[in-house]
Amino acid sequence: MMLQAITLVVAQAIVLLAISPFLVGLIRKVKARFQCRRGAGVFQPYADLAKLFRKQPVISTTTSWIFTATPYILFASTLSAGLLVPTFISQTPMNFAGNIIALVYLLALGTFFLILAGLDAGSAFGGMGSSREAIVASLTEPAMILSIFAIALTAGSTNLSTIVHKTALMEGIVTDPSPHLMALAALCIVALAETGRVPVDNPATHLELTMIHEAMVLEYSGRYLALVEWAAGLKLAVFLTLIANVFAPWGIATTLTPAAMGIGLVTYILKIAGLAMLIGTLECMFAKLRLFRVTDLLGVAFILALLGLVFFYILRG
């Protein structure tokens, strides 16, 4: 029993770690295609990571241990958050370790240290990135909690595995699509903001006027940069998994038979690859918003989540 649980957790960690660079590569490829470029292969991020790990890192003389510890903390907190989300099996052994709020706060732990690391190098870029990350994070969180609550209401639980498992088995499934739809829309906006994608942030930019996440991690190099990049990919994977499995848990393995798990794995990869391609498309369709216009977008997310809640209570009340 214990052994099985550990195996499943390790398997999930491996899946998440393995798939996240692929997602990043896929988004880049889609964008390249839309821009009439051939673009690098979808597996390029793996090569990038391997190379970064082998490069000698340069550490700024002004920094403290916070700067070197942050990549590890960020990596650990993001991966731990990932372990709370069901990927290809609906009942993760880590279900009891933390519910969706724990997930939010685990990610916040990473953000906290990243903000500190941005300040640590002492250059204006890092500070700018940290300051902007701070405002984006503060506006995202309320919308996120409220949309989570709307989802939790329809599924009758705040534990992710339980939500996904119930929905997959059509138990207590959403009897009303409208609140679910609102929550989905809200969570999608939140996911774009949290993972630093267009229209909130642009991961491809290195212009001081537009950078948020990239500015914070500007001073990282070598294996530290590799870990930070990998963690960013993981965060993307976590949010895509969350959206895919909470709203469309089709095909996920509800039992632990090899066949079900195989199907679960394949459908899982297909689902999040589809979502990644959607993000790539969206990034080509929209321009990045000015920082102070992000409030409008996140305001919409907040209201949507609130409406989801209202709809749930009123329409079914």
Added chain:
Amino acid sequence: MSLFSIDVGSQLVDLGSALLLLTCFAIVAQRRLSACVDLFVLQSVFLALTASLVAFLTGIHHIYVAAALTIVVKAVIIPRILKQVIEHVNVKRELEMNVNVPTGLLICGALVILAFFITQPIIPLGFLLTRDSLAIALAIVLIGFFMMIARKKAVTQVIGFLVMENGLFLGATAAAYGMPLIVELGVFFDLLVGTLIIGIYSHRLQDAFDSVDTSKLTTLKE
């Protein structure tokens, strides 16, 4: 009727109304004028779809006609007029507002909750499959009204007015499976004329003040 059970049907109607409300919020959050018009078109299409769904589920055929009219008038003709007005009077692309977007959104959220509270005593009395939509319809009317207050340009006030009308139409469909056809025809005609008049009025405003900002009208008093 045999295809859908009443329950699923009513959920679909709810979903349609929810989408209408969503587009309302999108319009409130939008800062570009032409995008507002596009979103209004989208809203009208959703409205037509919801109405046809009701027509299909209840078998009341004159709602189909109203839905078709909605498409023709609100999704084709009126947007054309509005776009022409926008082009002619050379309105700045950015909207000017009395209330900024996030605050506006919060106010609209509060309006929705208010609408739900007002209709709460009425809803359980209804027996129609569309009864839940009544609250949403009222919310849309209120938001439309708010838009007319919060936006400065004449064109956006027209959009607010049209959104209100969409809400009324949904309300009529929800509460009584639509108004008699002759009333609906009258309403559409009114709308068309109203939009035309405001269009012309915008032109005049532009000529007189070099702007379509209705708050400039206050300078008329002497």
Added chain:
Amino acid sequence: MTVLLVGLLAIYMAGIILPPCFPGRPRIQNLVAHGLATGAGLVGIVLGLAGLLVPEPWTVSAESTIPFLSFAIRLDPLASFFVLTISLVGLAASIFALGYVTEFYGRSSIAAMGSLFNGFLLSMTLVVMADNGFLFLIVWELMALLSYFLVVTEHEKAEVRYAGLFYLIMAHVGTAFIVLTFLIFFQEAGSFSFEAFRHPEQPLPEGMRTLAFLMALVGFGAKAGIVPLHVWLPYAHPAAPSHISALMSGVMIKTAIYALLRVYFDFLGGQFPWWWGFVVLLVGTTSALLGVMYALMENDLKRLLAFSSVENVGIILLGIGAGMIFQSYGLKEFAALGLLAGLYHTINHAMFKGLLFMGAGSLLYAAHTRNMEEYGGLLRRMPWTGLFFLVGAVSISALPLANGFVSEWLVFQTLFLSLKLPALFLKLMLPIAAALLALTGVLALVCFAKAFGMSFLALPRSSHARHAKEVPIAMRIGMGFLAVWCVGLGLAPMIVVPLLNRITGPLTGVSISDKVLALDGWALAPVNVQFSSISPPMLAAMLIACGLLGLFLAFMFGGRLVTRSHKTWGCGINLSSRTEYTATGFVQPIKRVFSTIYQPTVKLETEFLEESRYFAKRRRFEFHIEPVFQKYLYDPLVDFFVGMADRLRILQAGSLHLYLAYIFVTLVVLLLFAV
């Protein structure tokens, strides 16, 4: 128990009396005063734990000759919990003070400080133990007065005197309301004994109960620092020496929480309409949000911490308010959960706020300024202080593996359980409160990222910071003690929850510890494991394992690569503290987004070179935040009273005969009435 109590009182009394016995020898005064306080802290911890663990409340009383006053002491679980909290922070503050007050040698009287310190601790302990309204009021007043004297330790500074005066006035306004509350109870009970308050001969009429509720909320709220009665906190807490600030912010404001719980759940028996709970919830949400928002804009580290106390009191009240709402609908288990969450946050806040104020004290000690813009780069100079401050910052930001996370999580769960409430209005309002709590939480994160980042990271911003040195060992022990508690309370909820359950049990009438703890205590699960659960130990294990995996990956791929050190690229110019982001700049986006609340006024003056308008010689940037409450609430009130006083001045003609006439007239009127 008796031995412990007598011991506690004896040590504190010794701590009050002995220090002045060594005039002119500050070292010995310091050792005696704070050494004794340390001992008393230890005894207090044991007493608190014992009070929590014994099955029946323990009472002792002595009658006095003054009518209605009896020296009654009662240690029920609620009181014991607060004794424990006070003693824990008191212990840490005493150890910290051993090193910290060396700063004041020759400047202030160490004997006075030491005696007052002991007296302050004693009065707080007595406040929560008092079982008689009269006694309670006396020690409550004593607590306010002693803390006032401690606040004005550095009375040579004008702003300190102003802060003290402000504090004293607010404290007395609060006390006035508390007296009224007790008088309402006295009216029915006929006695000032708490026992009589609990079981009055006739139950209070409905209107009186409501009045008592509101009076208590205002009276104790003024001490707790709820918005809009919080205005004194950011003046008084920073003005006091740091170990006193730690006590004031960490535990003194908690005595008000204690008293509120005592009044609402004990005296009023937990019977109330739903809107009471809603009012508390509303006050809590407002305090939490506005507290953290004002904290964010502060560059004075201690003022920042004081505002953050307003926030945390708000979070505590959120838990208690939600609990009250559930209680009024008879959902007792959820009510107990809300109270438990509030109490958990109470002890957590005591730990991390105490720690952070001591951290701020250490910075003040080392760098001689409270302005964050003059810190910077201190982590390399003060590694231990930095580490402890970081622990405090992580805890207060409610990040996993520290205590704040567990209690905020519990508050969230309580608010989520609103789906079980019958009233639609509340079903919608509680989740909105949860969303605002989320906003509060993340703003707190930003606030403490700013506080830590600006103070400890990057380059020193002033020569003070450049020459800062690590603080003495005693101060580090004091901080370390609380830091360990911060982590411990976060990792071991399975020990804390059963203890807190002993408090919430009698207050709400149900025991929930076996329901909240699932899987042999490894997980916290308010309803059941399927609905929601967290397991802090498991999360810790996961985080450590994943962190080790990261290290492993780095070494597997990278081998033993040596890192190279180089200075940060400053776009071609040498990096100096002037290129760094400032604390003001860091929060500018937030200031702009929430400008409706802040009402900032910005002034930018530029002085140009005479030769050309393209080159600026000097730039001066100034910004202020409108102190809304002071401007629109307090100033008109003060103006009103000053105006009244001006009118009444006619009476004060300065003539002795006139005064005698007043007395004479009063006497005659009284005699007439007596007939």
